[in-house]
Amino acid sequence: MGIKIHGSPMSTATLRAVAAAHEKELDFEFVTIDMKSGAHKQEPFISLNPFGQVPALEDGDVKLFESRAITKYIAYNYESKGTPLVYNKGKEMADLAVWMEVEAHQFDPVASKLAWELVYKSMFGMQTDNAVVEENEAKLVKILDVYEARLSKSKYLAGDSFTLADLHHLPTLHYVLGTKEKKLFDERPHVSAWSKDILARPSWGKSLALQKQT
Amino acid sequence: MGIKIHGSPMSTATLRAVAAAHEKELDFEFVTIDMKSGAHKQEPFISLNPFGQVPALEDGDVKLFESRAITKYIAYNYESKGTPLVYNKGKEMADLAVWMEVEAHQFDPVASKLAWELVYKSMFGMQTDNAVVEENEAKLVKILDVYEARLSKSKYLAGDSFTLADLHHLPTLHYVLGTKEKKLFDERPHVSAWSKDILARPSWGKSLALQKQT
Numbered sequence: 001m002g003i004k005i006h007g008s009p010m011s012t013a014t015l016r017a018v019a020a021a022h023e024k025e026l027d028f029e030f031v032t033i034d035m036k037s038g039a040h041k042q043e044p045f046i047s048l049n050p051f052g053q054v055p056a057l058e059d060g061d062v063k064l065f066e067s068r069a070i071t072k073y074i075a076y077n078y079e080s081k082g083t084p085l086v087y088n089k090g091k092e093m094a095d096l097a098v099w100m101e102v103e104a105h106q107f108d109p110v111a112s113k114l115a116w117e118l119v120y121k122s123m124f125g126m127q128t129d130n131a132v133v134e135e136n137e138a139k140l141v142k143i144l145d146v147y148e149a150r151l152s153k154s155k156y157l158a159g160d161s162f163t164l165a166d167l168h169h170l171p172t173l174h175y176v177l178g179t180k181e182k183k184l185f186d187e188r189p190h191v192s193a194w195s196k197d198i199l200a201r202p203s204w205g206k207s208l209a210l211q212k213q214t
Numbered sequence: 215m216g217i218k219i220h221g222s223p224m225s226t227a228t229l230r231a232v233a234a235a236h237e238k239e240l241d242f243e244f245v246t247i248d249m250k251s252g253a254h255k256q257e258p259f260i261s262l263n264p265f266g267q268v269p270a271l272e273d274g275d276v277k278l279f280e281s282r283a284i285t286k287y288i289a290y291n292y293e294s295k296g297t298p299l300v301y302n303k304g305k306e307m308a309d310l311a312v313w314m315e316v317e318a319h320q321f322d323p324v325a326s327k328l329a330w331e332l333v334y335k336s337m338f339g340m341q342t343d344n345a346v347v348e349e350n351e352a353k354l355v356k357i358l359d360v361y362e363a364r365l366s367k368s369k370y371l372a373g374d375s376f377t378l379a380d381l382h383h384l385p386t387l388h389y390v391l392g393t394k395e396k397k398l399f400d401e402r403p404h405v406s407a408w409s410k411d412i413l414a415r416p417s418w419g420k421s422l423a424l425q426k427q428t
Contacts (some may be wrong), residue, residue: 050360051320066315073308075224094278094287101280106265106317146264 003028005070006048007055008035009210012112012171013067014055018210019170020071022203024082025121030210041142068104073162083203085164092159097148099157099165105148110139118179137181144184144191151190166198174199174208217242219284220262221269222249223424226326226385227281228269232424233384234285236417238296244424282318285378297417299378306354306373313371313379320360324353325386332393351395358398358405365404370412380412388413388422 005021005028007014021028033039033054041052048056048203049065056065057073064070075085087093113136117128150157158165173195177185185192219235219242221228223360235242247253248269255266262270263279270279271287280283289299301307327350364371372379387409391399399406412418 050363051316053359062305062308064312065423066312066319069308069311069315072311076307091276094276094283097283097286098278098280101283102265105280143265149264 004031004058005029005055006031006033006045006058008033008090009213011035011054012115012175013053015171015210016067016168017055017057017070017074019138019167019201019203019209020074020085020164022206023085023201024074024078026074026078026081032117066103068100068164068168070107071167075164083162085167086164087158087163096158096163096165100168101167102140102146102157106143107169108172110143111169111176114140114179114181115172118181119175137184140176140184141180144188147194148188148191151194156194162198162201166194167203170198170204170207174204218245218272219243219269220245220247220259220272221246222254223427225249225268226329226389227267229385229421230281230382231269231271231284231288231425233415233417233421234288234299234378236420237299237381237415238288238292240288240292240295256327282314282378282382285381289378297376299376299381301372301377310377310379311374314382316371317379317382318361320357321383322386324350324357325383325390328354328393328395329386329389332395333389351398354390354395354398358402361408362402362405365408370408375413376415380408381417383423384412384418388418 003018003021003026005014007017007030009015009032012159018030031086033045035054039045040049040054045056046052048058051065053065055067055070056063057070059073059077059188062073064073071085079086087096113132117133118134118171147157154160156162176182177195185195217235217240219228219231221231223229232244234424247259247327249268253259254263254268257419259270260266262272262277265279267279269281269284270277271284273287273291276287278287285299287415293300301310327346331347331350335342369376370376370380390396391409391413
């Protein structure tokens, strides 16, 4: 039984898992979950994720959910294939843990809100809430200042190699860079170079291509 | 140079890191950061965490922040000491990753909002927002149903041993169980037994004792 990733190409969390699978050069089947019809809240999907959220992964007997748990499973379980995406010891492993948490608890909440207000809402014909945009733009400025300082010391967030700490940013980074907030990235040379570098990875191009197929 | 944990005994994130250090029987110094005076937003603390949030850890040359990165560092770096808090391979490692993400992205946002509305706000003489309580109570019901199903299959969230996936819940679990939401836990036998079991761990008692010293 091969690897299956169940999700939606419009979901940032799904694209995060798919990008990790491409980095590891895994042969996997993508199973589209039709979120418009609510398939993620029904069987058979909720047997894969009881919280009814995409993505979920099946790999033989292993069934798991939460995008960042899926990327970790892929990175550690297929360590010998494709790009090494994790560090296994010492200070680099500690830095990897820190910057993975920074993505999840600092960057993602802010970038997701901006993507929702400035990208998804207009797709759905909804009105942008400018107060929410301003509040999150102010937060993003502070976060990117910390990133600029960090990326002036190492090429990637967890050290000199591309890891899950960088990869986890890809989907929200992609969306936010398509909005007026791009200027905040352009103003910071290290952040700008890092964004361009990671978004140019073939794994990301292959992940985004899913949106054209459906 | 010994291990130092910088933080505030009133911070749930700080107590999470302290509980992990006690589980590993580490000899560490607790450095109180006076959040009332804004010490967490100033030097020397912001050199430890540029986001200005507690806790931060120093262990020789290693300096790190984000409570769940600190617990992971402690668990992996001191693997041979105290309680084993992680799994290193196979399906159990994958389950550990899933349930650590569930705590961070499902349980914690809801439990933290309930703790804020029902515990911290009254400490600060602020008014509880009942609409926020109701919204999060409804979310907690769904989350605890998933936990009940999971804990009917294994004693702890990631398998049959206590791990970081359980430990990370301790501080918010402690606060929420001190509110009227306790009934939601009492109604679910496996959730109720799990909560009592993990809150009775000596590491948690020692962590909470910090609040009496200050």
